[in-house]
Amino acid sequence: MEKNHKQPREYRGVNDEIREQQRKTKDMSWKGKLQYFWDYYRYQTLAAIFISFMAFSLIRNIVMAKDYIFNAIMLNAYNLSSQAISDTFAEYAGLDTATYECFIDTTTSMSLDNHSEYEMANGQRIVAMVQTQDLDAVVFDSEMFNNYSYNQMFFDLREIFTEEELSAYEGKLYYIEYAEIRKMNEQYDYICPELITPYDDRTPEGIAAEAEKHRHPENFEEPIPVGIYMADSPFALKSNSYFHVVPVFGIICNSQHTETAKQYLEFLWDDTVDFSQMESTDTLW
Numbered sequence: 001m002e003k004n005h006k007q008p009r010e011y012r013g014v015n016d017e018i019r020e021q022q023r024k025t026k027d028m029s030w031k032g033k034l035q036y037f038w039d040y041y042r043y044q045t046l047a048a049i050f051i052s053f054m055a056f057s058l059i060r061n062i063v064m065a066k067d068y069i070f071n072a073i074m075l076n077a078y079n080l081s082s083q084a085i086s087d088t089f090a091e092y093a094g095l096d097t098a099t100y101e102c103f104i105d106t107t108t109s110m111s112l113d114n115h116s117e118y119e120m121a122n123g124q125r126i127v128a129m130v131q132t133q134d135l136d137a138v139v140f141d142s143e144m145f146n147n148y149s150y151n152q153m154f155f156d157l158r159e160i161f162t163e164e165e166l167s168a169y170e171g172k173l174y175y176i177e178y179a180e181i182r183k184m185n186e187q188y189d190y191i192c193p194e195l196i197t198p199y200d201d202r203t204p205e206g207i208a209a210e211a212e213k214h215r216h217p218e219n220f221e222e223p224i225p226v227g228i229y230m231a232d233s234p235f236a237l238k239s240n241s242y243f244h245v246v247p248v249f250g251i252i253c254n255s256q257h258t259e260t261a262k263q264y265l266e267f268l269w270d271d272t273v274d275f276s277q278m279e280s281t282d283t284l285w
Contacts, residue, residue, distance in 0.1 A: 069100030070260045072137040073126065075144060077106040077241045084278040092273065093263045106241075106280070112143060112202075135252045137261040139268075141245035142174075142211035143202075145227055149176050150184065154226040154250035160258045166225070174227030174248050177220045211246040226250055228265065235268040238275035 070089075074080065082105055089095075090102040108126075110119045129135040130153060140148065148154070157166060157173070166173070217223035230236050230247040241247075249268065251261045267273060 067100055068103065068134060068136075068257075069095050069097070070102045070104075070137075070257050070264065071129070071135055072104045072139075072261075072264060073108055073135065074104060074106045074139045074241070076109050076111070076141055076245070077139070078243065079279050080106040080239055080241045081278050081280040082106045084280075085275075088273065088278065089264060089267050092267050092270075093260060095260070110144060112147065130252055130254065133254050133256055136255040136257045137249065137251050137264055139230060139242075139247050139249050141242070142214070142248050143207050143245075145174065145248040145250060146176070146210070146214065149174075149226050149250070150181060152181060153253055155253050155255070155258070157225045157228075157251070160251065160262065165262075169228050171215070172229045172232070173217075173225040174214050174229055174250075175217045175220055175223040175225055176214065178222035178224045179220075181224075208246070211248075230268065233269050234271040234273065235275050238273075239278060240276075 070093075074085075082103070085106065086102050086104045089104060090097045095102050108122050110122050110126075126135070126148075138145075213219050214227075215229065217225075227248040227250040230249050231242070233247075236242050236247055249265055251258060255261055
C-alpha cells in the first residue's frame with residue numbers, strides 16, 4: 001500500500017513569510033530575537049531609516065523655506081563667498097532676513113566655450129529662475145551679458161532709474177541695439193541663449209573690443225541701456241573677483257524687487273564696504 005505523501009503547500013507570499021519567521025523565532029529569547037532581526041533585516045531597516053530621514057528633511061525644508069527678499073547671481077565670480085556678500089548686503093540694505101531670504105550666488109559658473117552637462121544645467125536654471133520671477137539682478141562677464149541681453153533678459157534701465165540716477169553712471173552704461181531685438185522677436189518668442197553667437201572675433205582682444213563697443217550709444221541705431229560696467233567699481237577692484245573679464249551689472253526684466261536691486265548696485269559702488277574680506281574658503285577656482 002502506497003504511503004500518503006503530504007503535498008507541499010503552495011507559497012502564498014508575505015503571509016507565509018511572516019508565519020515562517022514567527023515559527024523560527026517562537027522559542028527564542030528577546031535577545032535572540034533582536035540578534036535574529038539584526039542579522040537578517042539590518043540593511044532594510046537602515047535603508048528605511050535613511051529614507052524617512054530624507055523625507056523628514058525635505059518636508060521640513062519646504063515648510064521652513066523663506067521667500068526671497070532679494071536673489072542675485074554673480075556668474076564666474078573669482079574666490080568670493082556667497083554667505084559673506086549676502087550677509088553684508090542684507091545688513092547694508094536693512095533687509096528683514098528673519099522673515100525673508102537674501103541670497104547672492106557666487107558659485108555658479110558658465111562659459112560659451114564649455115558645453116558640459118554641468119554648465120548647460122546652470123544655463124537652464126538661470127532661465128527657469130527668470131521665468132518664475134525668482135531672480136532679481138546679475139553680474140556677468142561682458143560676453144555672457146551680451147548673450148543674454150539680446151534675449152531681453154534685462155530691464156531698460158530708463159524704466160526703473162530716473163535720469164538723475166542714471167547720470168551717476170555716465171560713461172559706464174552698457175547699450176544694446178533695439179533694432180536687432182525687434183528682428184529677433186519676429187523669429188523667436190522665448191529666451192534661448194544658444195541663439196546668439198555674440199562675437200565674430202572671440203580672441204581676448206576681440207572680446208575686449210566688443211565690450212568697449214557697447215559703452216558707446218553712437219554705435220547703435222536704437223541704443224538701449226540695459227547694463228552698467230563694473231570694472232571700475234570698488235567691488236571689482238577690492239574683491240579682485242573679475243580681474244580676468246569685464247563685469248557688467250543688470251537687473252532682470254521681471255524682477256519683483258527692483259528697488260532692492262538698485263540698492264545692491266549702490267552697495268557694489270560703495271567704497272566704504274570692505275569687499276576684500278569676502279573671500280571664499282572653499283572656492284572651486
